[in-house]
Every structure is written in structure tokens, then in C-alpha cells.
Amino acid sequence: MVPKSEQLYLDGQWFAENIKFNHGSLGSSYFLWGDGQKLIHDSDHTQGDTAIARKNGMSQYAFISEADSPSYLYLINTGLGNIEDPSNGGWGGRFIQSKTNPRLWEDGANITDFNFFDKKDDAEFPQSRWVEAIQNDFAARIAWCVHDYKNSNHAPVVILNSAENISAKAGTIINLSGSAKDPDGNTLAYKWWQYKEAGTYHASVDIQNPDSTQTCFTIPQT
Numbered sequence: 001m002v003p004k005s006e007q008l009y010l011d012g013q014w015f016a017e018n019i020k021f022n023h024g025s026l027g028s029s030y031f032l033w034g035d036g037q038k039l040i041h042d043s044d045h046t047q048g049d050t051a052i053a054r055k056n057g058m059s060q061y062a063f064i065s066e067a068d069s070p071s072y073l074y075l076i077n078t079g080l081g082n083i084e085d086p087s088n089g090g091w092g093g094r095f096i097q098s099k100t101n102p103r104l105w106e107d108g109a110n111i112t113d114f115n116f117f118d119k120k121d122d123a124e125f126p127q128s129r130w131v132e133a134i135q136n137d138f139a140a141r142i143a144w145c146v147h148d149y150k151n152s153n154h155a156p157v158v159i160l161n162s163a164e165n166i167s168a169k170a171g172t173i174i175n176l177s178g179s180a181k182d183p184d185g186n187t188l189a190y191k192w193w194q195y196k197e198a199g200t201y202h203a204s205v206d207i208q209n210p211d212s213t214q215t216c217f218t219i220p221q222t
Contacts, residue, residue, distance in 0.1 A: 001124035002131055003117035009135040012061035019138070020061055024145035034060035070127055073134060079158060080195070089113075089198045091134055093127035113197045126197070154183040168219050175216045 008014055012033070019027050020035065031037055031045075034053030039045040046052045047064050074092025077083060082090030086105040087097070096108035113129060115122035122128075140153045161177035168174060180188050192210045196202050207217050 002128045003115065003125075005117055006128065006131045009131050010063040012059035014135070015063060016061045018135075019142055022146065023142045026145050027142050031064055032060075033058040033062040033064055073130075078130075079160070080198070081164070087198065089126050089195070091127070091130045094198060152184075153186075156180045156182045156186075156188055170219050170221045172219045173216055174219065175214070177214045179213055 002010060015030075015032055019030055020032060021028065029037075031039075031048065033047050033056070034050040035048050036050070037048040047056075047058075050060065053060060053062075070092035072092075074082060074086075074090050076091055078090050080090050081088040082092075082094075086095040088094070093107070094111050094113070095105035096111055098104035098106055107123075109123060111126060112121040112123050113125040114120070115125040115129075137155065140155070144152050158180045159178060161179060162175070166174060176192065178190070178192075180190070182188055190211055190213055192207050192215045194205050194207060196204075201220065203220065205217050205220065207215055209215050
């Protein structure tokens with residue numbers, strides 16, 4: 001389900017370098033294909049056997065799909081508004097409200113994002129588009145186990161200086177402002193973009209100065 005160009009973040013070399021080795025006991029205990037580990041009394045946990053890994057065509061230390069990851073990743077506040085409305089989408093994907101249980105949000109066959117790698121609508125892309133961000137965040141956090149604060153990397157603190165929810169009529173110019181601070185003093189880049197698939201207006205909106213801290217756009221007439 002992950003675009004080929006992003007699969008390097010799930011292969012054995014990436015996990016060996018960024019998670020498994022030289023990252024403390026927590027990193028070394030993380031289960032990966034062919035890592036020699038075995039959960040006691042769990043007959044289903046065979047992925048650590050190198051022969052089983054080869055049989056399944058997996059490189060040593062490659063990612064084991066855990067199935068529960070999207071549920072957890074959805075709880076991470078990425079600023080997309082998914083916690084307030086699951087249809088907005090987040091690191092766990094985008095969901096649709098169940099027709100039988102209004103308190104249940106689930107995958108839907110028609111919930112797709114345009115896969116800009118494969119150039120097609122893709123039901124898996126609402127989740128897989130975030131693989132690079134998810135894995136880099138994971139690598140930064142596991143490094144905290146072996147480095148002090150000064151020698152670790154931390155996510156920027158992003159601030160929206162405008163209202164989160166804005167109501168306006170067609171033709172109105174909407175001004176937006178944001179800012180960010182990096183705890184490590186790293187240079188920051190900014191990007192405003194339209195998440196078309198999560199909205200109800202699927203034509204393009206002309207976003208002015210998308211690489212600046214301040215931007216604006218005009219509410220379309222139609």
C-alpha cells in the first residue's frame with residue numbers, strides 16, 4: 001500500500017540504522033523481521049525467525065505490519081483537525097461515519113486521496129502519504145533514549161495566528177497567518193496547501209505566497 005519511493009522508510013536498512021541498533025534497550029527490543037526475537041508462548045510470533053523472513057521475501061530488520069498503528073497514529077495532533085472531525089484525516093487516515101452507529105468512524109471504499117506518486121486515486125493514500133513524516137518522527141523520538149536534550153532533535157512548535165474555523169461568503173478574501181519555533185534552532189520552511197480530498201470543494205484554490213508565514217486566498221464563487 002505504500003508508494004515504492006517511500007518504502008525505504010520501512011525496510012531493514014532504515015530500521016537497523018534508526019531504531020534497532022545504538023538506540024537503547026527500547027529500540028533493540030522493537031520487533032522486526034528476522035531479528036531473532038520471539039514472544040514467549042506466542043505461536044503466531046514467527047517473524048523474528050530469519051528463515052521465515054526469507055520465506056516471506058522480507059529483508060532482515062524490515063518493518064512488521066502491526067495493524068494497530070493507524071489507531072494510535074490518529075491520536076497524534078498534526079493540526080489537520082482530525083481529532084475534532086475524523087473525516088478531516090490525520091496520520092491514521094481519513095474515515096467515514098458508520099451508517100449504523102453514529103459513534104463509529106471507519107474506512108470507506110470511496111475515501112481516496114490522489115496518490116501524487118502513482119498519479120491515481122488511492123484508498124490507501126490517506127494514510128500512506130504520511131509515512132515519511134511518521135517514520136522520521138519515530139526516529140527522532142527513539143533517539144531521545146540515548147541522547148540528552150541538546151543532542152536530540154525535536155519537532156517545531158507550530159502556531160496558527162488566525163482563527164481555526166472561518167465562515168465567509170463567496171468572493172471574500174481570507175487572510176491566514178502562522179508561525180513556528182524550533183527548539184533546536186534549526187531553519188524552518190513553511191507551506192500552505194489545500195487538502196482537496198478532505199474538503200467539499202475539489203477545484204484548486206489559488207493560495208498566495210504558500211511558502212511564507214502569511215498567506216491569503218479568495219473564496220471561490222462556485
